[in-house]
């Protein structure tokens with residue numbers, strides 16, 4: 372199967388805000404990072420407005436909505452507060468994620484199958500406002516089918532477990548997880564969902580995920596912001612873009 376289109380790169384700038392907030396300064400500015408990312412070839416910007424505002428804050432979303440040329444993908448929990456914020460800004464995309472105050476990062480996917488009536492009602496006004504609604508889920512068949520059932524346009528498959536297994540050198544388990552992600556991507560695509568993937572992706576793990584023909588977008592943040600310390604954000608993004616393109620070309 373050939374690639375279905377150019378693989379888009381969404382750059383997540385959450386951790387520019389993490390560094391800013393560590394010292395309570397006005398810098399580094401997430402919008403400035405986002406504009407640099409745009410110039411380096413990012414197809415979109417992702418920002419996660421957490422309920423505890425540990426990194427991205429409300430005023431960052433306002434600045435990004437006003438300053439960006441590329442689309443904004445707003446990640447958020449399924450709370451009334453977040454829904455009201457999304458409906459006020461109407462970003463290009465809204466990605467619904469599970470959130471726990473105590474977690475260090477997003478640990479799993481959202482339980483769509485276990486929350487169908489509420490999530491159907493939650494998604495409807497976002498869709499009516501013109502946002503592309505994405506569900507951040509694991510590769511579980513039930514979650515993929517439920518995402519299609521509630522009217523989401525997109526699923527973003529959580530690649531964090533695969534990336535962790537790779538980092539720990541657990542290659543047999545990583546291969547099984549990669550296969551499950553591959554099957555999940557194929558199922559989601561067959562149900563008419565646009566397929567994205569993200570979380571924990573680095574130069575070491577991007578090629579295998581970029582090679583899934585159904586995947587249209589990767590969202591990558593933490594690794595790129597870390598790599599930017601050593602080589603600059605533009606160069607870090609260009610390095611990721613090259614690896615994504617090489618993986619897609621190898622499929623053709």
Ligand SMILES: CC(=O)[C@@H](O)[C@H](O)COP(=O)(O)O
Nearest residue numbers: 385419446468475476477570
């Ligand atoms: C939903 C997701 O996987 C990430 O985009 C998210 O932003 C992770 O949260 P932190 O950035 O707070 O680690």
Ligand SMILES: NCC(=O)COP(=O)(O)O
Nearest residue numbers: 383569570571590592593
């Ligand atoms: N949705 C995943 C994302 O935006 C980036 O995740 P990470 O690369 O910061 O782990």
